[in-house]
Amino acid sequence: MSDPFSLLGVTKAADKRQILSRVAAAMCERRYDAKQIAEAQKELFDPVARAAAEFSHFIDVQGCIGNFAPNEVAETAVPKLEFLDAFDEKRTAQG
Numbered sequence: 001m002s003d004p005f006s007l008l009g010v011t012k013a014a015d016k017r018q019i020l021s022r023v024a025a026a027m028c029e030r031r032y033d034a035k036q037i038a039e040a041q042k043e044l045f046d047p048v049a050r051a052a053a054e055f056s057h058f059i060d061v062q063g064c065i066g067n068f069a070p071n072e073v074a075e076t077a078v079p080k081l082e083f084l085d086a087f088d089e090k091r092t093a094q095g
Helices: 004-006 016-029 034-047 046-055 087-094
Strands: none
Touching: 004 034, 004 046, 004 087, 034 046
C-alpha cells in the first residue's frame, strides 16, 4: 500500500481526531477512492500497523531517484587506496 500519511495528508504525529478530519476531507476531495482512504484510516488507527507504516515510510526515496546517476561520479571523488609500508616491515621482522 502507499504511504497512508501522505495519502491523507497528515503528519506522523497526527492523532485520531486529525486523522478523522482528513479522512472526511479526502472523501470530499475525491483524489483517491473510498477503499484506499478507508484502508489508510484503518492502518493509522491500528497501533501495530501504524508503527510499521512509520518505519516503512521513514525515508521518501521517490524524490531522490530522479537525481541519482551513479555513472556520473567523478573519479577524483573516490579516494585512492594507499598501502602503509610500516605494517609490512613489522610483519617481515616477526616472521
